[in-house]
Every structure is written in structure tokens, then in C-alpha cells.
Amino acid sequence: MTAPRSGSILTTYRRHKELLLLLLPSMVLLVLFNYVPMVGLVLAFKDYMASLGMVRSPWVGLENFQRLFASEDFPRALRNTATISLLRLTFGFVAPIVLALMLNEVRVSWFKRGVQTLTYLPYFLSWVILGGMFLMLLGSEGPVNWLVQAAGHSPVSFLSNGAWFIVTIILTGIWQSAGYGAVIYLAALAGIDPNLYEAAAIDGAGRWKQTRHVTLPCLAPTIVVLLILSLSNILNAGFDQIYNMFNPMVYDVGDIIDTYVLRRMVYQDFGLATAAGLFKSVIGLLLVVSANGAARRLSGGEHGIW
Amino acid sequence: MKRTRGEKIFNVVNLAFLGGVALVALYPFVYVMLASMTCPTKDGREWTFKAYELVLGNPEIMTALGNTALRTVLATALTLLVSCLAGYALARKTLPHRGMVLFLILFTMIFNGGIVPNYLLIRNLGLIDSIWSLVLPLLVSAFNLIIIKNFFQQIPESLTEAARVEGASETAILFRIFLPLSMPVLATVALWTAVMHWNQWFDAMLYIYNDDKQVLQTLLQRIVIQNSTAMQDRVRTGLDISRLTPESVKAATVMVTVLPIAMLYPFVQRYFVKGILLGGVKE
Numbered sequence: 052m053t054a055p056r057s058g059s060i061l062t063t064y065r066r067h068k069e070l071l072l073l074l075l076p077s078m079v080l081l082v083l084f085n086y087v088p089m090v091g092l093v094l095a096f097k098d099y100m101a102s103l104g105m106v107r108s109p110w111v112g113l114e115n116f117q118r119l120f121a122s123e124d125f126p127r128a129l130r131n132t133a134t135i136s137l138l139r140l141t142f143g144f145v146a147p148i149v150l151a152l153m154l155n156e157v158r159v160s161w162f163k164r165g166v167q168t169l170t171y172l173p174y175f176l177s178w179v180i181l182g183g184m185f186l187m188l189l190g191s192e193g194p195v196n197w198l199v200q201a202a203g204h205s206p207v208s209f210l211s212n213g214a215w216f217i218v219t220i221i222l223t224g225i226w227q228s229a230g231y232g233a234v235i236y237l238a239a240l241a242g243i244d245p246n247l248y249e250a251a252a253i254d255g256a257g258r259w260k261q262t263r264h265v266t267l268p269c270l271a272p273t274i275v276v277l278l279i280l281s282l283s284n285i286l287n288a289g290f291d292q293i294y295n296m297f298n299p300m301v302y303d304v305g306d307i308i309d310t311y312v313l314r315r316m317v318y319q320d321f322g323l324a325t326a327a328g329l330f331k332s333v334i335g336l337l338l339v340v341s342a343n344g345a346a347r348r349l350s351g352g353e354h355g356i357w
Numbered sequence: 358m359k360r361t362r363g364e365k366i367f368n369v370v371n372l373a374f375l376g377g378v379a380l381v382a383l384y385p386f387v388y389v390m391l392a393s394m395t396c397p398t399k400d401g402r403e404w405t406f407k408a409y410e411l412v413l414g415n416p417e418i419m420t421a422l423g424n425t426a427l428r429t430v431l432a433t434a435l436t437l438l439v440s441c442l443a444g445y446a447l448a449r450k451t452l453p454h455r456g457m458v459l460f461l462i463l464f465t466m467i468f469n470g471g472i473v474p475n476y477l478l479i480r481n482l483g484l485i486d487s488i489w490s491l492v493l494p495l496l497v498s499a500f501n502l503i504i505i506k507n508f509f510q511q512i513p514e515s516l517t518e519a520a521r522v523e524g525a526s527e528t529a530i531l532f533r534i535f536l537p538l539s540m541p542v543l544a545t546v547a548l549w550t551a552v553m554h555w556n557q558w559f560d561a562m563l564y565i566y567n568d569d570k571q572v573l574q575t576l577l578q579r580i581v582i583q584n585s586t587a588m589q590d591r592v593r594t595g596l597d598i599s600r601l602t603p604e605s606v607k608a609a610t611v612m613v614t615v616l617p618i619a620m621l622y623p624f625v626q627r628y629f630v631k632g633i634l635l636g637g638v639k640e
Binding site: 063085091105162169185188234258328339 | 361363364367368371372374375376378379381382383385386388389392439440442443445446447449451452453458461462465467468469470471472473474475476477478493494496497502526527528531552555556557558559574575577578581582604607608610611614615618619622623626629630633634
């Protein structure tokens with residue numbers, strides 16, 4: 052592996068000049084658009100003044116963070132983010148597993164393919180499109196409220212009543228991503244050794260017992276790993292979806308960290324916005340690293356994102 | 358295999374439930390499509406393509422559509438090029454500082470500067486209102502690089518030996534031997550990149566102020582989500598709007614944005630699925 056060192060680093064570079072040149076465009080872009088902004092995070096510790104620019108704006112230590120936690124909006128955004136994420140995890144995590152298990156029992160292949168195709172289509176559309184569609188469907192004159200009224204209730208304000216807004220966000224989130232999530236589980240299901248099912252059938256296990264004693268245990272590692280990894284995403288409550296579906300009436304429950312950061316930025320409060328963003332990025336980093344470690348340990352080094 | 362009665366009942370229930378799931382998945386699209394093609398009259402609704410005439414005849418929407426198409430094509434082509442070059446270098450174990458470079462790439466997957474530093478960078482680079490502000494920042498993705506690098510690594514060395522003996526350059530080996538062998542994975546990366554750019558709206562919302570440079574998704578957002586009546590009126594002016602509701606104009610705008618992807622979708626589905634499965638990618 053390690054060849055004896057001949058000459059200086061420069062000689063090595065010269066020998067691999069072509070490879071380094073191939074790598075160069077990516078490295079320049081990577082540094083410029085990923086690492087330079089990381090340096091820009093120092094703004095979190097500065098009082099940004101447009102006239103002075105980033106470098107000459109005065110340092111203020113942790114003042115931005117103190118303002119952040121003393122404010123009313125940021126702690127609320129933090130709470131809302133955690134609440135929405137946990138609700139997504141509770142309901143949204145199970146949906147693709149159930150969908151995959153049910154699809155797996157279907158023997159009519161065109162039907163199986165058809166349902167799959169329809170359920171993961173929304174994943175490839177933006178939340179601007181999907182949000183726009185749901186604004187129409189869930190409006191006071193929309194078809195969902197026709198049904199509600201036909202059932203003898205008064206129309207529901209799905210998007211302006213706090214509790215209903217959360218329900219709507221969770222359900223439309225499942226609608227958008229369950230099909231996508233099921234693809235991963237279906238691939239894991241397809242990888243299960245058919246001999247296991249035959250052996251179970253010979254032992255007299257029906258399909259329900261086969262599911263309980265063969266399918267679920269075989270699926271367990273995938274489920275555990277995906278669960279741990281999604282735990283690390285707890286500070287991402289789904290900006291695209293929420294931004295395109297919420298309005299000031301539901302800020303109480305629907306304003307999350309990302310929407311808060313954007314609002315501070317629009318008000319040119321760059322120091323505060325950066326501090327909030329940095330807080331989120333650092334917690335996110337810690338969560339991902341520990342989740343990945345846990346996933347690897349549990350699966351004996353088989354799984355994890357790296 | 359013989360089936361018990363319980364299993365038969367289960368099958369029926371299962372198929373019925375999944376049929377319901379399919380209907381729920383499809384219904385929003387059908388509803389919006391119908392809303393875009395009908396308008397209310399005294400006695401029910403009647404078919405009309407007025408809304409599409411308005412949307413497709415609107416210069417602002419057409420400009421935005423063109424900008425989106427341009428951005429998508431430009432970004433996809435450049436992403437493929439740059440990622441293949443880097444992926445090839447990274448696939449070679451002899452690359453100097455390979456471990457450190459891979460770490461630098463992977464680290465961007467789990468940590469980033471966030472929107473404020475990114476916005477200030479774009480502003481300082483003078484890229485506000487430029488299509489490059491939408492293309493360059495997203496060009497290098499750790500995800501694409503690792504997928505392509507991993508694929509290149511699986512190509513057996515025996516295939517390149519002859520070319521090396523003949524003194525072919527690395528670039529020649531990449532373009533003549535590696536790329537032709539990598540079409541499926543490149544198609545997957547291309548498709549995901551194209552869809553991502555087609556769907557992007559947030560960057561254009563932050564970086565593009567000039568309406569001539571705006572992209573379709575951001576315009577759609579103004580019309581449909583922010584419900585800007587000024588925008589809607591601008592779409593509706595000039596034609597007989599007496600019987601056209603804002604709803605059907607909104608619906609038609611949504612459909613115009615959905616259709617390109619929906620039409621492509623059946624043909625390229627397997628690449629989408631492959632992309633989802635590559636999501637389990639790791640070093």
C-alpha cells in the first residue's frame with residue numbers, strides 16, 4: 052500500500068498532476084460554496100452592520116445567543132420544531148413500513164407496480180406545487196370541506212386553526228413521502244431468503260405468522276437504522292412544506308427554526324439569524340454523529356451514512 | 358400453495374386498502390387538473406381551456422419557464438461533467454491526500470453555513486440576479502461525487518491496462534473507457550439533478566429580484582401560495598376573464614409546472630427508484 056517516499060510533496064503533485072487537475076474544479080466550488088460560508092458563521096458572534104461589512108462589524112461575544120433565548124419567538128420555534136418532528140417520527144415513520152408490508156403481500160404485479168408508481172410520484176414534485184394543490188383542496192370551498200359539510204359539520208379551517216394545521220402538515224407529509232420510504236423497505240423485503248418462508252410454511256406457519264416470524268425480524272435492522280438516522284434529523288421539521296403551507300395565524304404552532312431564521316434575515320437581523328442557524332447546525336451535527344455511531348454499532352458496522 | 362379462508366379475506370382487504378391508497382395518492386392531481394380545465398356556470402361546470410391559454414400566453418410565465426429550463430439543463434450538464442472528473446480522481450487510490458479530500462467532501466453532508474452566510478457570499482460575489490447563483494452553489498454535491506466515485510471504483514483495472522500501456526492519459530481513459538460503462542449511474546445522477554433544479558424555488562426567492570430572471574417555481578409560489586392578486590390579475594389581463602375564476606388560473610399554473618415531470622415520470626421511473634436506493638450510499 053504505502054510506497055516508499057521518493058522526493059518532496061511537489062514531486063508527488065507533479066506525478067499526479069492530471070488527477071489533481073481533474074479534481075480541481077470540484078474543490079474550488081466546494082471550498083467557495085461550502086467552506087467559505089462556514090467561515091461566515093462568525094457573524095453569529097458579531098453585530099452585523101451593512102456599512103461595515105462582515106469583517107469589520109464589531110464582535111459582541113455571545114450577545115446574539117442571549118438575545119435569541121431571551122426572545123419569545125426562538126424558544127417557541129425550537130419547541131415547535133421538536134413537536135412537529137416527533138409527531139412526524141411517530142406517525143410518518145410507520146406509514147412506509149406498513150405500505151411496504153402490504154405491497155409485499157400483493158401477488159398481482161401490475162397492481163403492485165401501479166400503486167407504487169402513484170404513491171412515490173409526489174416525492175418528485177416541489178412543495179410549492181404540492182402546497183398550492185393542498186391550499187385548493189383544503190380551502191373553505193375545497194372538496195375536503197364539501198365532504199365535511201356533507202357529513203353535517205361546519206367547515207374546518209385546516210390551515211388557519213393551530214391544531215388542524217399540525218394534523219394537516221403530518222398527514223400531507225405522509226402523503227408526500229410514504230411511497231418513497233416504502234421503496235427502501237421493499238428492497239429489503241426483496242432481499243429476504245425465500246428458503247426462510249418455505250421452511251416456515253413447512254412448519255405450518257400461515258402468512259400472518261410468516262410475517263411476524265420471518266419478515267419483521269429480517270426487516271428489523273433496516274427499521275432500526277432508519278429510525279436512528281431520522282432521530283438525528285429532529286431539528287429539520289420540513290421547511291419546504293411548512294413554508295409553503297403556513298401563515299401568520301398558525302405561527303404559534305407552526306413557526307419552526309428555519310422559518311424563524313428566514314424571517315430574521317428578511318428583517319436584516321443577520322447576527323441573530325446566523326446565531327439561530329449556527330445553533331441548529333451544531334446540534335444537528337452532534338445528533339448525526341452520535342446517531343451514525345449508534346447505527347453502526349447496532350448493525351455491526353454494516354449501516355450508517357458513512 | 359393452498360390458501361385458507363382467512364388468507365383469502367386478507368387478500369381482498371389488502372387489495373381494497375391499497376386501491377384506496379392509490380386513489381388518495383391520485384385524487385389531488387385529478388382535482389387540480391379538473392379545476393384547471395373547467396369553469397363554473399349557472400348550471401354546473403363546463404369544459405374550457407381558457408386558463409391554459411392565459412397561462413401559456415403570459416409572457417412572465419413563459420420567461421420563467423424558459424429560465425427554469427435553462428437553469429436545469431445548464432446545471433445538469435455541468436454537474437455531470439464536474440462530478441465525473443472529480444469522481445474519477447477520487448476513485449484512484451493513488452490520488453494525493455485522498456483521505457482528507459474525501460473527508461472534506463463528506464463533511465459538507467452533515468454541516469453547512471446556513472442561509473445567511475450563503476446569501477452574503479452570493480451578494481459579495483455579485484451573483485444576485487444571475488443564473489449562476491442558482492447553478493454554481495449546487496454544482497458539487499457530496500452525494501453525487503460519492504455515488505460516481507463508488508461506481509468508478511468497481512470498474513476492473515484489467516479494462517484500463519491496455520490503454521495505459523499505450524500511454525493514454527487519465528482524461529482519455531475517463532472519457533473513452535469509464536463513461537461509456539457508467540451510463541446507468543450517470544442517467545440516475547442526471548435525472549435527480551434535473552428534477553432537483555426544476556423544483557428549486559428557495560434559492561431564486563433569495564437571489565433573484567429581476568422578474569426577467571425569475572424561475573417558474575418562485576413565480577408559481579407568488580401566484581398560488583402567496584396568492585398575490587396583483588400577479589393573478591397580470592396573468593388574467595387582456596383576455597375575456599368574465600367566466601374564469603382565479604382558482605382555475607392557479608390550477609392551470611400548477612399543472613403547467615407539474616406536467617413536464619409527470620410526463621417524463623413513467624419513462625424514467627426506474628432511474629428514480631435506483632436513486633432512492635442509492636440513498637443508502639456509504640463510503
